[in-house]
Amino acid sequence: MAEHDVFSYVPTWAWQPKFFFPILSLLFFIVIWNDRLIRFLVKPATALTVLAVATIIFCLGLKNPTFRAIVSKGDNIPIVMMLLLVGFFTWLALRRGTLNDDRIAQGLKPMEEDEAHQKVMVWPDLVYIEFICLILISAGLLVWSLAMKAPLEQPATRVDTPNPSKAPWYFLGLQELLVYFDPWIAGVLLPGIVIGGLIAIPYIDNNPKGQGYYTLRERRFAISMFLYGFLILWVVLINVGTFLRGPNWNIFPLGDVWDVHKIEVLNNVNLSEYFWVLGMGQPLPAHWFVRELPGFILVGGYLVLGPAILAKTLFKKMYQELGFVRYSILVMLFLLMLSVVLKMVLRWSFNLKYFVAIPEFFFNI
Amino acid sequence: MTAIQRIKQKFFESQVWRSIFRHGYPDTRRNQSLAVLSNVFLHLHPVSVRKSGIRLSYTWCMGGISFFLFLVLTVTGVMLMFYYRPTAEFAYNDIVQLREDVAMGIMRELHRWGAHAMVISVWLHMYRVFLTGSYKPPREFNWAVGVILLKLTLLLSFTGYLLPWDQLAIWAITVGTNMARATPGAGHEGPFSSMIKLGDIPLLHSGSDVRFALLGGRFVAAPALLRFYVLHCVGFPLIAGVLMAVHFWRVRKDGGVSGPL
Secondary structure (H helix, E strand, O other): OHHHOHHHHOOHHHHOHHHHHHHHHHHHHHHHOOHHHHHHHOOHHHHHHHHHHHHHHHHHHOOOHHHHHHHOOHHHHHHHHHHHHHHHHHHHHHHHHHHHHHHHHOOOOOHHHHHHOOEEEHHHHHHHHHHHHHHHHHHHHHHHHHHOOOOOOOEOOOOOOOOOOOOOHHHHHHHHHOOOOOHHHHHHHHHHHHHHHHHHHHHHOOOOOOOOOOOOHHHHHHHHHHHHHHHHHHHHHHHHHHHHEOHHHOEOOOOOOOOOOOOOOOOOEOHHHHHHHHHOOOOOOOOHHHHOHHHHHHHHHHHHHHHHHHHHOOOHHHHHHHHHHHHHHHHHHHHHHHHHHHHHHHHHHHOEOOOOEEHHHOEEO | OOHHHHHHHHHHOOHHHHHHOOOOOOOOHHHHHHHHHOOOOHHHOOOEEEHHHHOHHHHOOHHHHHHHHHHHHHHHHHHHHOOOOOOOOOHHHHHHHHHHOOOOOOHHHHHHHHHHHHHHHHHHHHHHHHHOOOOOOOOHHHHHHHHHHHHHHHHHHHHHHHOOOEHHHHHHHHHHHHHHHHOOOOOOOOOOHHHOEEOOEEOOOOOOOHHHHHHOOOOOOHHHHHHHHHHHHHHHHHHHHHHHHHHHHHHHHOOOOOOOO
16 A cells, blocks of 8 residues: 555655754755855745645645554644644744845844834733734634544553553654663753753853844854754654654654564664774773773763864854853753764764763663 | 713713723723733733734744643643542543543543643744844843743643553653653662662662652552642642743843844
């Protein structure tokens, strides 16, 4: 049955995150740093075409029973909704941002400027907007609730473990990271850093420009980092977890039947084995410290030398503008975010399991 | 003056009406101001705002929608509490009865879909605030409060996920809370946890770590259901309520909905 649906035109390897994730990441940075490309993409005509094509593919995809089953699952509806909304609002923000950039380039003020100095009365101007919003949201919720029953499966039992066992949809990005990291990193450290990093944003970002209006050019670094984190690392990974991860947490191309017996080769190798066994041609040293020394040096060098080297090269201007403390926090957050991607890429390309693996202490990174 | 006008006048100038609404019909600037100032709910707002602050293509209305969804979830949640008993014995059957026995019963649906919608609207609210640079001084602290509120939204949704007590619920919570046992310094499978011991007695084991505290046991069972229920219905909403008060108040104090300086 799979021959006739729209997904079968995409080759199997293209569904692997190891293929599309790096490409998506590259495309993202090419687009966000290229003014002409982004101006083309945010044209209403382009955006509408993208929406139309996506809708057509989605509708054609519904012919496929597996895809239909995943999409119409109650708790997956919000993900489809979120994709639409995030897409729309990203377009809206970038559209207004580029329009503002053009105005600023011509020596004009941003669009929001005129209206910022006019005052309107809350009653009736704001109150009626709120009222209409409230009615529309209520109506939407009512229709949604009447049309779809809230999901309810078999009664809870610890005897029968569903395969795959998935976390609630908004945590699926973090669950996806469990493939590449141990739970203490994927489930505790990284979420903690996300929360801490978000809180730190206003204290790190001392760029006085771009407050209260959409812009891209005036805050390109800040915006590209945030968009990459939100769109690629959060939203895309949630979708990988929802639509592509099947039984045994294997990747299943969209529309393929979720076969519980599908076997994937898992042959992950630690850095210590790469270094000692394959590189030096000797058995692993007995003591964990010697064994993991290459990993310690690599990770330590990345986190200690990385900031220093970046301060002298790529981030030189930023280092001068931010000062030592702000720069240190920023570059740590940057390197940690990058390390998530690096670890994924190294896993895909070299089957690298851990940089440092000390199972004696549950300490694997 | 016609009879209708006379009745209208009598009604709107009666002692009862004037005791509730202390101002005239809000068609003058003065009465429009009073309509906001003399109403405990509306006076969350200032009397007048920047025009840019009410433009939908600028604000997306996502903060307001999040708050409204929180209210919807509070009301529908209280309704559900009349029928739902948070014990392993009754929980699932109560949900089945809500589903099967209530004609046109959509309280659970409103609650669940509303919760999903709130997760999305809170994300989009943060997205908008970031993209308009609205976290910049003097709003740094309110951004931080907002981040905590976002986290609370996810925790509220997560704790609620367990309550139907079906397969979907316990396994999603099992996957989620398994992380806790790897918490550094607090979970028994966290890094270096085996070093936390007194002589030969390990202090951090599966019966004493943070996951045990969260679940009230070594796996997701009846005590976890009760804990999640209390956190979901009382604990997190209270914290979120307090932080929302701070959040809204600071929006006002930090200069209202942001706009170009």
